[in-house]
Amino acid sequence: xxxxxxxxxxxxxxxxxxxxxxxxxxxxxxxxxxxxxxxxxxxxxxxxxxxxxxxxxxxxxxxxxxxxxxxxxxxxxxxxxxxxxxxxxxxxxxxxxxxxxxxxxxxxxxxxxxxxxxxxxxxxxxxxxxxxxxxxxxxxxxxxxxxxxxxxxxxxxxxxxxxxxxxxxxxxxxxxxxxxxxxxxxxxxxxxxxxxxxxxxxxxxxxxxxxxxxxxxxxxxxxxxxxxxxxxxxxxxxxxxxxxxxxxxxxxxxxxxxxxxxxxxxxxxxxxxxxxxxxxxxxxxxxxxxxxxxxxxxxxxxxxxxxxxxxxxxxxxxxxxxxxxxxxxxxxxxxxxxxxxxxxxxxxxxxxxxx
Numbered sequence: 302x303x304x305x306x307x308x309x310x311x312x313x314x315x316x317x318x319x320x321x322x323x324x325x326x327x328x329x330x331x332x333x334x335x336x337x338x339x340x341x342x343x344x345x346x347x348x349x350x351x352x353x354x355x356x357x358x359x360x361x362x363x364x365x366x367x368x369x370x371x372x373x374x375x376x377x378x379x380x381x382x383x384x385x386x387x388x389x390x391x392x393x394x395x396x397x398x399x400x401x402x403x404x405x406x407x408x409x410x411x412x413x414x415x416x417x418x419x420x421x422x423x424x425x426x427x428x429x430x431x432x433x434x435x436x437x438x439x440x441x442x443x444x445x446x447x448x449x450x451x452x453x454x455x456x457x458x459x460x461x462x463x464x465x466x467x468x469x470x471x472x473x474x475x476x477x478x479x480x481x482x483x484x485x486x487x488x489x490x491x492x493x494x495x496x497x498x499x500x501x502x503x504x505x506x507x508x509x510x511x512x513x514x515x516x517x518x519x520x521x522x523x524x525x526x527x528x529x530x531x532x533x534x535x536x537x538x539x540x541x542x543x544x545x546x547x548x549x550x551x552x553x554x555x556x557x558x559x560x561x562x563x564x565x566x567x568x569x570x571x572x573x574x575x576x577x578x579x580x581x582x583x584x585x586x587x588x589x590x591x592x593x594x595x596x597x598x599x600x601x602x603x604x605x606x607x608x609x610x611x612x613x614x615x616x617x618x619x620x621x622x623x624x625x626x627x628x629x630x631x632x633x634x635x636x637x638x639x640x641x642x643x644x645x646x647x648x649x650x651x652x653x654x655x656x
Contacts, residue, residue, distance in 0.1 A: 330582060330589035335373075335466050335489045337444075338365045338583060338633055341509060341641045342497055345447060350508040350567075352640050353500040354450045360497060362460060364444040365643045369585045371535055371629045375443045381424045381470035381480060382462030383437040384448040386455050387496050394494060395459055399435050421473035423483075437472060448497060456501045461494040498639050509640040510567045510578060517632065517644060518558035519548050527647050537624035538649035548648045549625075552618040556610040557582060557630070559594065563602040569636070574598045576636045580611070583631040586650070588614040615650045625651035 344351045345359040354360040362382075366375070385397035422430055424439030431437065438446045444464050463470050463480035467488035472480055482490040500506050517524045525545045533541040542549040559580060561567070568575040575598040582589050590612025600607060616626055632644045 330584065330592050332367045332369050332583050332585045332629070332631070335366060335368050335491070337464065337491055337493060338367050338581075338631055338643060339635075339641045340364045340493075340495065341643075342639070343509065350511055350640075351506070352509045353498050353505055353507045354448075355500045355503065356450055356452045356454050358450050360448050360450060362446050362448060362497065364464060364493065365631075365633070365641075366444065366464075367583060367585075367629075367631050371532055371585065371627050371647060372529065374529070377467045378442060378444055378464065379424055379468065379470050380440045380444045380446070380462055380464045381422065381437065381472050382440070382446045382460055383432065383435050383472065384446075384458055384460050384497075385435045387457035387459040394461075395496075397435050397459060397461075398455075400433065403433055419474045421471045421475075423469055423471040425469065432472065432474070439470070450499055454499050454501065456499050456505065458497040458499060459494070460497060462492075464491045464493060465489070507636070507638045507640055508567070508569060510634045510636050510642045512632075512634065512642050512644040514561060514565050514567045515634070515644075516558075516560040517646065518560070519550065519646075519648065520555055521558065522548060524548060524557075524646050526645060532647060533627065533649075534624075535627040536622045538627040539623075539625035539651050542649050546647075550615055550648045550650055552615045552621050552650055552652055555613050555615060557613055557632070558608070558610050559632075560606055560608050561596065563600070563605050563607050567636075568596075568598070569638075571598075571638070576638055578607075579635045579637060580609075581633045581635075582611045582613065583633075584613060585629045586616045586626065587628060590614065615648075618652050621650050621652065623651075625649040 340362050342352045342360050342362050344354050345361050385399050388395050388398045388401060422432065427441050428439045436449060440446050448458065448460060463482060465482035465488065468482035468484035468490060470482050480492055482488065484490060498505055523545045527546040541547055568578065577598050578596040580594040581592055594609045594611055596607045628648050628650055630646045634642050
């Protein structure tokens with residue numbers, strides 16, 4: 302069976318609108334299948350955290366995939382994207398301004414376009430293409446695409462595309478969706494679109510937030526990342542827990558602690574006020590108690606430190622195998638100005654001598 306997720310995703314890493322906090326949406330926070338949690342834009346050949354490119358630069362947009370399988374890799378992923386000028390006005394999904402401009406120049410009484418004139422572009426290897434003056438990219442493996450920002454760029458670029466698991470991505474101007482996947486058995490199709498702010502004339506600079514500056518703890522214990530190559534089997538993790546990385550937890554209630562210095566440089570000052578930081582937690586098993594947590598820009602914290610906890614209920618003891626269940630938690634952060642980062646943490650849930 303293949304899955305087509307036809308509801309397009311507005312990339313939360315790219316100019317996402319502000320969201321409310323405190324909503325309990327466990328269905329949305331549970332990772333039940335392959336999905337995109339967001340995207341992080343970084344300027345190519347710049348070692349800083351800068352998310353906003355200037356004219357003449359290239360920005361890499363990397364999409365964060367989440368899956369219920371902690372050992373999944375991106376070997377079966379292929380994608381196709383186009384990047385162009387964000388439209389002045391539109392209804393429904395945004396379409397390249399270049400396409401609107403082209404349509405306005407064509408006299409329908411003088412030009413007849415047949416399906417044969419608009420062949421689909423399919424991706425079988427990494428390459429770039431141009432369709433009616435719009436730049437496109439085929440990407441095999443990690444869904445990361447480099448977007449050129451040409452001189453004279455408008456302050457907002459549009460990215461649209463599709464990410465395919467076990468499938469061949471294509472762009473077809475003859476279809477309403479424009480993008481799709483020729484899926485194999487068990488494949489998944491995820492349509493994506495969003496905007497990239499451009500610092501035209503140096504205005505609108507923004508850096509990505511960085512989890513290296515944010516302390517994460519589980520029930521008060523430091524919680525470090527574990528490389529995917531070092532993870533144990535999903536149903537037999539009990540023998541590989543440690544004190545900071547793969548933590549041992551029992552099948553009951555837990556709390557993820559988030560701490561950041563109130564004056565941390567990742568909270569950039571904009572118009573005299575520090576930017577907000579909005580966190581969202583997702584889990585491959587169990588139940589997240591609160592979807593959003595926000596550090597407001599005006600919040601000075603306690604003793605100069607901003608702190609919050611997010612409840613997480615581990616899987617029930619009757620659902621946990623004897624060797625323990627490996628659970629992945631994804632924590633995302635937005636600065637509500639286009640910056641994004643994600644932290645991935647793992648825990649081994651089992652009863653008995655779990656802490």
